[in-house]
Amino acid sequence: MASETKAMQSEILKELRFPISPANILRKRHSLKKELLKQVNLVPSRIAILGGSTTTEVKSMLELFLLAQGIQPTFYESGYGRYSEDVLFENPDLWNFKPDIVFIHTTWHNVSQFPELMEAEADVEPRVRREMARFESLWEKIHTGLGALIIQNNFDLPGLRPLGNLEATQSSGRVNFLMRLNAEFASYACKHSRFLINDILYLSAKVGLDEWHNHTYWYNFHMAVSPTATVALAQNLAAILKSVYGRSKKCLVLDLDNTLWGGIVGDDGVQNLILGRDHPVGEAFLDFQLYLKELQRRGVILAICSKNEIENAKEGFSHPDSILKVEDFSAFKANWNPKPENIREIARELNIGLDSLVFLDDNPAERALVADQLPEVAVPDVGSDVSRFAEILEHERYFEVDKLVQEDLNRSAFYNSNAQRSAYQGGFRDYGEFLNSLEMTAEIAPFSPVYLERITQLINKTNQFNLTTRRYTSAEVEAISQDPGFVTLYGRLADKFGDNGLVSVLIGRAIDETLELDLWLMSCRVLNREMEFAMFDALVEQCQARGIRKIVGVYIPSKKNSLVAGHFAGLGFTRLNGSSGGHESWHYDVPQSYSARTRFIRRAAKGLPTVANA
Amino acid sequence: MTRDQFLLEMDEILGLRAGTLRGDEKLEELQNWDSTALISLIVLAETSNDAHISPDQVVGCSTVADLLRLAQVEGSPS
Numbered sequence: 094m095a096s097e098t099k100a101m102q103s104e105i106l107k108e109l110r111f112p113i114s115p116a117n118i119l120r121k122r123h124s125l126k127k128e129l130l131k132q133v134n135l136v137p138s139r140i141a142i143l144g145g146s147t148t149t150e151v152k153s154m155l156e157l158f159l160l161a162q163g164i165q166p167t168f169y170e171s172g173y174g175r176y177s178e179d180v181l182f183e184n185p186d187l188w189n190f191k192p193d194i195v196f197i198h199t200t201w202h203n204v205s206q207f208p209e210l211m212e213a214e215a216d217v218e219p220r221v222r223r224e225m226a227r228f229e230s231l232w233e234k235i236h237t238g239l240g241a242l243i244i245q246n247n248f249d250l251p252g253l254r255p256l257g258n259l260e261a262t263q264s265s266g267r268v269n270f271l272m273r274l275n276a277e278f279a280s281y282a283c284k285h286s287r288f289l290i291n292d293i294l295y296l297s298a299k300v301g302l303d304e305w306h307n308h309t310y311w312y313n314f315h316m317a318v319s320p321t322a323t324v325a326l327a328q329n330l331a332a333i334l335k336s337v338y339g340r341s342k343k344c345l346v347l348d349l350d351n352t353l354w355g356g357i358v359g360d361d362g363v364q365n366l367i368l369g370r371d372h373p374v375g376e377a378f379l380d381f382q383l384y385l386k387e388l389q390r391r392g393v394i395l396a397i398c399s400k401n402e403i404e405n406a407k408e409g410f411s412h413p414d415s416i417l418k419v420e421d422f423s424a425f426k427a428n429w430n431p432k433p434e435n436i437r438e439i440a441r442e443l444n445i446g447l448d449s450l451v452f453l454d455d456n457p458a459e460r461a462l463v464a465d466q467l468p469e470v471a472v473p474d475v476g477s478d479v480s481r482f483a484e485i486l487e488h489e490r491y492f493e494v495d496k497l498v499q500e501d502l503n504r505s506a507f508y509n510s511n512a513q514r515s516a517y518q519g520g521f522r523d524y525g526e527f528l529n530s531l532e533m534t535a536e537i538a539p540f541s542p543v544y545l546e547r548i549t550q551l552i553n554k555t556n557q558f559n560l561t562t563r564r565y566t567s568a569e570v571e572a573i574s575q576d577p578g579f580v581t582l583y584g585r586l587a588d589k590f591g592d593n594g595l596v597s598v599l600i601g602r603a604i605d606e607t608l609e610l611d612l613w614l615m616s617c618r619v620l621n622r623e624m625e626f627a628m629f630d631a632l633v634e635q636c637q638a639r640g641i642r643k644i645v646g647v648y649i650p651s652k653k654n655s656l657v658a659g660h661f662a663g664l665g666f667t668r669l670n671g672s673s674g675g676h677e678s679w680h681y682d683v684p685q686s687y688s689a690r691t692r693f694i695r696r697a698a699k700g701l702p703t704v705a706n707a
Numbered sequence: 708m709t710r711d712q713f714l715l716e717m718d719e720i721l722g723l724r725a726g727t728l729r730g731d732e733k734l735e736e737l738q739n740w741d742s743t744a745l746i747s748l749i750v751l752a753e754t755s756n757d758a759h760i761s762p763d764q765v766v767g768c769s770t771v772a773d774l775l776r777l778a779q780v781e782g783s784p785s
Contacts, residue, residue, distance in 0.1 A: 115750075120719050309749075
């Protein structure tokens with residue numbers, strides 16, 4: 094019975110995956126919501142929707158797509174067209190709502206004044222400035238008054254063009270004006286970390302302007318975006334929020350034969366694989382590889398899971414037209430074991446959860462097996478036509494990022510280095526000798542402005558080595574970093590194979606002579622490297638310097654953090670009697686004389702030595 | 708689309724158990740009959756029956772039977 098229910102639920106939720114039928118989603122919104130609300134461990138989010146037009150449909154659709162990402166929203170909706178007034182006049186309902194996120198749903202209808210026909214360029218430019226100033230005052234007020242992350246639509250284009258093609262070229266043309274505003278919005282987004290663009294210019298082009306705008310809904314309901322296009326808009330917004338909440342996928346696990354090249358490498362031989370610009374299908378495989386290479390370069394981890402002999406599998410990448418090379422993959426499983434078994438191994442090797450994986454295979458039987466055995470793994474129904482693989486992956490928006498930080502760009506290099514570390518580990522007498530040979534250096538210091546983005550990112554995405562799983566917004570992290578009542582530490586770790594980046598964060602609240610640890614987390618990249626000891630040594634030093642005599646640690650068990658259940662005991666903390674709401678409290682008396690726990694990590698002053706990534 | 712199919716779709720739109728609507732219900736008495744349901748209904752008529760109906764026309768309906776007529780569903784009362 095339970096499996097029947099699960100199957101039924103899975104069938105219903107398919108509506109929200111590729112290929113989407115907006116009409117079906119609109120029709121089934123009640124049953125979809127009901128099913129989605131049955132999920133456990135939903136992350137709450139308070140979202141204010143400030144509308145330049147009617148937003149009821151946006152809210153309804155956004156709720157579905159967020160629930161599908163495991164995020165349970167509570168909404169505030171401004172009155173129709175009151176996106177600006179609610180903020181500038183500090184509507185108490187909005188202020189009391191205390192949103193985490195403010196979404197400003199404006200469209201081309203909300204431009205206050207377009208240029209006059211034949212208006213001189215000298216007059217158009219000030220118009221652009223005035224329009225920008227109007228929006229900027231709104232954004233600044235939200236940042237200072239509400240401290241919320243802003244998601245702002247850029248501008249779509251009107252359906253009608255009185256000037257025809259000149260709309261785009263004349264400085265007084267509306268298309269020209271909107272594109273200039275969009276460039277200004279983009280520039281603002283680049284300079285402000287807590288400001289993201291919902292790119293409706295792209296979305297409306299993808300959906301098609303004729304479907305995006307619908308006069309019936311505009312004149313009857315003042316909906317600037319048609320109901321069916323609103324589905325696409327909500328899906329796009331949910332993808333942004335998924336990234337904000339650290340729920341994007343990290344790794345793409347790929348099959349080989351007929352997925353990365355045409356043909357069976359073991360049977361046909363490398364020379365006969367279909368790959369390259371001289372064949373229509375070969376060109377599609379080549380373009381798919383180029384797309385994957387782009388993903389890999391911006392931080393998506395690639396892995397191979399193929400039924401093949403390992404030598405044959407690797408040889409496939411020696412094809413002269415292959416863009417991808419063996420070293421682009423952070424895990425490589427080519428054998429005859431069942432794929433779910435190999436995928437579990439890949440997750441273990443990379444130290445990431447199964448729910449961080451996407452599996453792509455042209456074989457429907459393999460897809461069905463993995464989907465059945467590993468429900469946490471995303472398995473898009475890509476079909477067997479390589480020319481559509483990238484499009485389908487894009488549609489699901491698995492790897493959305495709200496910002497690119499250096500750690501993302503280095504991620505693949507890190508995981509490849511990690512594979513080298515694992516291989517290297519084999520030749521040592523014991524684990525200590527291995528750790529010693531890594532020549533690890535850590536930079537541990539109080540929060541610094543240059544790292545706040547990465548710190549916030551880690552806080553909001555780390556689940557396993559995370560004692561309390563408390564999440565903080567960028568504004569909160571920034572405020573904490575400047576508050577002398579807090580002790581903050583970040584840790585970066587490098588070794589002979591490369592720079593692991595910023596991997597650990599600790600926040601404690603000082604109350605008299607006691608420090609209460611609000612948060613302690615570490616990226617699973619550096620598990621079993623004794624980085625937690627290095628962090629603890631630095632923490633004790635901070636406490637000694639500030640006259641703090643006791644550290645109180647809290648462990649809040651979650652579905653994913655059992656890894657750290659013994660963390661405080663291992664550091665010599667004593668458990669306090671009783672617990673509230675499942676929270677465990679531990680305490681540690683700070684000694685006057687302390688012997689460092691770190692055995693294998695050298696502490697460096699700020700600025701780690703540059704180590705070339707292997 | 709037949710009358711029964713349309714009623715089932717309406718059940719779905721309103722979040723009702725399949726087979727709840729019979730056709731003689733008053734719209735104002737239906738749970739979840741709101742602007743989102745109205746929009747879903749218009750989209751349904753457009754995509755399933757290729758029938759263009761305006762919000763004004765829907766607002767002018769008082770019963771489910773009126774909607775069936777408006778959406779030009781087979782077997783609906785004329």
